[in-house]
Amino acid sequence: MAEEITYYAIIDNASSREHPAGVLRRTRHDGGERDETFGTDLKWARSALLYEHENGDLENKFVPISEEEADRIVARIRQRR
Amino acid sequence: MDRPDGMVAVSVERSELPEPTDARRDRDTGPSADRVADQGRPLVLTDPERRVTEHFRYRDSVVNHEAAHAWDAAVPELQGIWEKIKAKFGYTERSVSVAQPTDGSWRGEGGRKLDSAQNAEVDRRYARIREVGERTIIPGLRAVEAEDPTRHLAGFDHRFKGLDRLKEKVADRIRTKGRPAAETLAQIPDVVRATFQYNESAYSAGVMNDVQRLQAKGFIQVERRNTWESDQYKGINTRWQEPESRVTFEVQFHTRASLEAKELTHKAYERMRSITEQTPEADQETSELKEFQRRVNSMIPIPPGVADIDDYPPEGH
Numbered sequence: 001m002a003e004e005i006t007y008y009a010i011i012d013n014a015s016s017r018e019h020p021a022g023v024l025r026r027t028r029h030d031g032g033e034r035d036e037t038f039g040t041d042l043k044w045a046r047s048a049l050l051y052e053h054e055n056g057d058l059e060n061k062f063v064p065i066s067e068e069e070a071d072r073i074v075a076r077i078r079q080r081r
Numbered sequence: 082m083d084r085p086d087g088m089v090a091v092s093v094e095r096s097e098l099p100e101p102t103d104a105r106r107d108r109d110t111g112p113s114a115d116r117v118a119d120q121g122r123p124l125v126l127t128d129p130e131r132r133v134t135e136h137f138r139y140r141d142s143v144v145n146h147e148a149a150h151a152w153d154a155a156v157p158e159l160q161g162i163w164e165k166i167k168a169k170f171g172y173t174e175r176s177v178s179v180a181q182p183t184d185g186s187w188r189g190e191g192g193r194k195l196d197s198a199q200n201a202e203v204d205r206r207y208a209r210i211r212e213v214g215e216r217t218i219i220p221g222l223r224a225v226e227a228e229d230p231t232r233h234l235a236g237f238d239h240r241f242k243g244l245d246r247l248k249e250k251v252a253d254r255i256r257t258k259g260r261p262a263a264e265t266l267a268q269i270p271d272v273v274r275a276t277f278q279y280n281e282s283a284y285s286a287g288v289m290n291d292v293q294r295l296q297a298k299g300f301i302q303v304e305r306r307n308t309w310e311s312d313q314y315k316g317i318n319t320r321w322q323e324p325e326s327r328v329t330f331e332v333q334f335h336t337r338a339s340l341e342a343k344e345l346t347h348k349a350y351e352r353m354r355s356i357t358e359q360t361p362e363a364d365q366e367t368s369e370l371k372e373f374q375r376r377v378n379s380m381i382p383i384p385p386g387v388a389d390i391d392d393y394p395p396e397g398h
Contacts, residue, residue: 010257012268013303022257032364033371039256046363047257048354054313055350055374058270058304058320058331080259 003029007070008062010037010049017063023073024050024062038074042081141282148281148382152338155380159345166373170366172352189245191357193252199262203251204244206266211241213328214273218300221323222275222332225294232287235278235340242272270303270320273330281336284384288317288334295332299324305393309383312375315339317390338381346374 005027009020024047027034037047053060065073126132166172179188185197195203219240226234247269254265266272279287296302304320317334335343349370356363 012258014260014264014268015258022259024257027364029364031361032366032368034359034364034367036359037257040259041256045256046357046359047253048356049253049257051350051353054311056306056308056314056316056318056333058306058318059268077259 001028001030003027005067007065007067008050009065009069009073011061011063012059020063020073021060022077023065023070025070026050038077040077040081042078141280144282144385145280148336148338148384151382152341152380156341156345159377159380162373162376163345163349166349166369169369170352172348187248187252189249189252190355193249195248195252195255195262199251199255200248202262203248203266206263207244207247207272210272210328213323213326214241214330217326218273218323218328218330219275221295221298221300225291225298226277228294229287229290231283232277232279232291235276235335237275240273240275242274247272270329271331273328274333275330276333276335276340278335278337278340279384281338281382281384284334284336285386285390288390291332291334292319295321302393303329305391307387307390307392309387312378313371314374315342315378315381315383317387319393336382336384342377342381346377349373 005025008024008026009017010022010024011017012021015021022037022039024035024037025044027036035047035050036044037049038044049060050062053062126135177190179190181188185200187195187200187203222234226232247266250269251262251265254260254268255262258265277287277291292302292305301322301324302319303322305317306319307317309315309317316339319332319334320329321332322329353367353370356367
């Protein structure tokens with residue numbers, strides 16, 4: 001399997017689909033998978049948020065988005081710094 | 082079959098399996114005046130209503146027993162798989178303690194950190210949430226538990242999230258969402274949490290009965306998520322608010338098997354959460370941990386009627 005990346009908008013009770021709380025990407029490849037969020041340190045770093053959701057955590061929802069939309073969220077995080 | 086005395090003999094269908102403990106206990110403690118042949122077979126019941134009750138009671142006890150039997154038979158193999166994963170990736174049981182700075186800030190595993198102001202804010206709010214939990218939320222949950230002896234609160238020792246685990250969550254979220262510590266903590270629903278555990282046959286009706294009981298106690302249901310179709314975690318998790326303090330708490334609804342599965346996969350889940358390396362080896366380890374969780378969850382018996390329990394609020398609201 002070639003590398004496959006899915007982007008997600010992170011939405012909680014204090015955010016919305018239009019103004020998500022953050023962005024996560026899940027990368028799948030032949031050898032495994034990795035989740036990363038783009039943080040206030042302006043880096044993609046490993047994150048457990050989606051695993052927590054998959055294990056029953058109620059705090060966040062994850063909505064699949066396009067790479068372009070993910071780029072816009074990343075740009076907004078960069079602007080906030 | 083009809084009898085000359087007007088009574089009706091009912092043959093209650095018997096399973097080839099040994100009689101379930103629940104059925105024996107129910108018989109031992111329940112009313113028995115109409116049970117003409119309690120030790121013999123078939124049972125002869127004189128009251129039509131009692132016949133129906135007995136039929137459903139027996140059917141439920143068989144459902145419970147067969148579910149427990151299938152799960153119990155799978156557990157040793159699943160434990161063996163986990164032992165192999167532990168050996169492969171070199172997991173040890175020792176707990177890791179991170180040296181704490183003396184300036185009031187906090188340090189956690191994987192380079193997580195809170196500055197001294199954030200750390201003090203979390204400490205202060207955590208103490209307040211625990212106080213509300215002990216004074217109002219936990220007594221309310223105990224009162225709901227007392228309304229029905231057929232299920233119980235499980236894992237009560239874990240009714241408060243550990244402070245270091247909470248700080249890890251806060252640190253992760255501050256990095257991803259960029260909000261202050263107080264706002265971040267307000268979004269975390271499970272600092273106070275409880276778990277109701279049911280028999281398989283009583284699960285679906287029992288969950289909805291307890292949702293209504295919690296509402297009758299004045300708690301506000303904020304969210305309910307049915308994840309019985311998930312391959313990673315099976316159960317129903319709900320988020321509630323105590324109206325006066327506005328403190329939120331979590332109530333989970335499990336069967337014995339789904340709760341034991343959660344416990345069996347807990348170390349795998351903990352490990353998935355703690356991996357911070359961005360390496361191919363870490364990616365492979367993550368996939369194997371998820372596959373283990375998938376395997377465990379595939380063995381959990383699904384309670385009858387659980388698909389009819391909707392999420393709340395409904396999607397789109």
